[in-house]
Amino acid sequence: MDRREKLIREMEGLTASDLQEVLDFVRFLKTKSLKKRSETLTFSESSLRKDWLRPEEDEAWQDL
Template identity: 50%
Template sequence: MNTKDLLLQEIEQVPEPILEEVLDFLRYLKAHKVLQKQEATLLSEASLAKDWLRPEEEEAWRDL
């Protein structure tokens, strides 16, 4: 049985108030994952910008 099947099995056995908490937590986890990806993108962009803005890079890409 995979994780999804196990979760569905557990969901069938719990009362509605617990399901509401589980749903809230699942939504939190999904939002948190999106924020982590955005943070990584911003940090990468800031780090790479140092190289992108160098005169040598500007020269290398000028004729492309």
């Protein structure tokens, strides 16, 4: 049995209120994950910007 099946089994019999809490938590986890990815991309861009914004880079990519 995989994790998804285990989770579904564990949720069986929960009250509507508890199911809402589980749903809220799942949405929180998804938002947290998206926020982390977004921050990583932002930090990567700022650290690489100095290499990207050079005349040598522009020249190397001008034929594409």
